[in-house]
Amino acid sequence: MSYNAFITRETIESDTEGPLTDKTVAVKDNISTEGVRTTCGSAMLEEYVPPYDATVVQRLKEAGATIPGKTNMDEFGMGTTTETSAFGPTDNPAAEGRVPGGSSGGSAAAVAAGEADLALGTDTGGSVRCPAAFTGTVGIKPTYGLVSRYGLIAYANSLEQIGPIAPSVEEAAELLEVIAGPDDRDATTREAPGDGAYVEAADGDVEGLEIGIPTELLDGADERVVETFWEAIDELEAKGASYHEVSMESLQHAVEAYYVIAMSEASSNLARFDGVRYGPTQEYEGNWNEEFAAVREEGFGEEVKRRILLGTYALSAGYHDKYYKQAQDARAWVKQDFDSALEAADVLASPTMPVPPMERGESLDDPLTMYLADANTTPVNLANLPAISVPAGETSDGLPVGLQLIGPAFGEKTIIRAGSALA
Numbered sequence: 001m002s003y004n005a006f007i008t009r010e011t012i013e014s015d016t017e018g019p020l021t022d023k024t025v026a027v028k029d030n031i032s033t034e035g036v037r038t039t040c041g042s043a044m045l046e047e048y049v050p051p052y053d054a055t056v057v058q059r060l061k062e063a064g065a066t067i068p069g070k071t072n073m074d075e076f077g078m079g080t081t082t083e084t085s086a087f088g089p090t091d092n093p094a095a096e097g098r099v100p101g102g103s104s105g106g107s108a109a110a111v112a113a114g115e116a117d118l119a120l121g122t123d124t125g126g127s128v129r130c131p132a133a134f135t136g137t138v139g140i141k142p143t144y145g146l147v148s149r150y151g152l153i154a155y156a157n158s159l160e161q162i163g164p165i166a167p168s169v170e171e172a173a174e175l176l177e178v179i180a181g182p183d184d185r186d187a188t189t190r191e192a193p194g195d196g197a198y199v200e201a202a203d204g205d206v207e208g209l210e211i212g213i214p215t216e217l218l219d220g221a222d223e224r225v226v227e228t229f230w231e232a233i234d235e236l237e238a239k240g241a242s243y244h245e246v247s248m249e250s251l252q253h254a255v256e257a258y259y260v261i262a263m264s265e266a267s268s269n270l271a272r273f274d275g276v277r278y279g280p281t282q283e284y285e286g287n288w289n290e291e292f293a294a295v296r297e298e299g300f301g302e303e304v305k306r307r308i309l310l311g312t313y314a315l316s317a318g319y320h321d322k323y324y325k326q327a328q329d330a331r332a333w334v335k336q337d338f339d340s341a342l343e344a345a346d347v348l349a350s351p352t353m354p355v356p357p358m359e360r361g362e363s364l365d366d367p368l369t370m371y372l373a374d375a376n377t378t379p380v381n382l383a384n385l386p387a388i389s390v391p392a393g394e395t396s397d398g399l400p401v402g403l404q405l406i407g408p409a410f411g412e413k414t415i416i417r418a419g420s421a422l423a
């Protein structure tokens, strides 16, 4: 059965030996691969072939990995279901008739179906963690600055990181170890404190671990999800962890702030797709403005257009203070709240997604409901913190549920250790 996990199946071989020799690592189609087309799930880039490798792809090659192809995604990363791709939707190998989550749904489906050993996704507001949760796999969103974004086709620069998706925490850690570390070509990267020995950290030892549970991240969640979440917490408690609940009021505003910031950055990033520098050049007998409009009308899908319009509006003179500036203030508040909550806890825990995987087609006509499904993942990107999603179990009706563990900046080892007690 094909899950439509790949947009392009073309094997990229490595010619060196390393820690990932004999492993296949599927790469999301917004990460540049030299000589292999990179579409971002968009008709706009259907024929775009990058002339260079992203830093993470270079590191995969140096580690001996084989790349079996480029994976399907929501167009430009804008979505939660992998249904907005110009190359058709991806199916969920772990839940028939349901979405695999997004936007890195192709990467997660490839791993869940055994079509790749490991995969890279990108997470701007949950796009690694959500598909991991929906397909019963493990996903890590690294601390902002741990992994180079050089060669990643940007959606919202201040929020996103490339991260691993794998069948187990240990394998996710293995892939993280390969891609992490500073890069001269991305000035936002930095040397992480500590030894970066992520694989070693996956020892399942949660004795003495203190878990904080933000009540705001349980409030709106589906009952079936909450039940499965508590079962996972009980399991961690049985292994020696303890927990307390904590209120973080700012989280009630995080998803709104996220969408204003993400759409604003997107409207600016996507301006380059005009048919002159990127995108299909058309034979057009009109003025430049008309041609620009025609290329974008044809090349972008509905969701991308909606976000460019909203983002442009939020940034425009007269509205900038009302929307963009207010969203930045909320972002600062979210960061502060996380800092205080992480003073009293080693990690914070929540359901990764407040809902189980949606039925195919359910979210397409209802963007607002789809945005709200990102309530638990987006605050982490606003605060630039690391988080992991591990399988928490299944709902009583058999749907996968993810447990999200959030750590302090560069606390990857802590969330890997905690997560490895479960997967």
Ligand code: GLN
Binding pocket: 077, 078, 079, 080, 102, 103, 122, 123, 124, 125, 126, 127, 128, 155, 262, 374
């Ligand atoms: N679902 C969120 C959005 O649509 C997150 C996407 C992502 O992380 N790329 O913006």
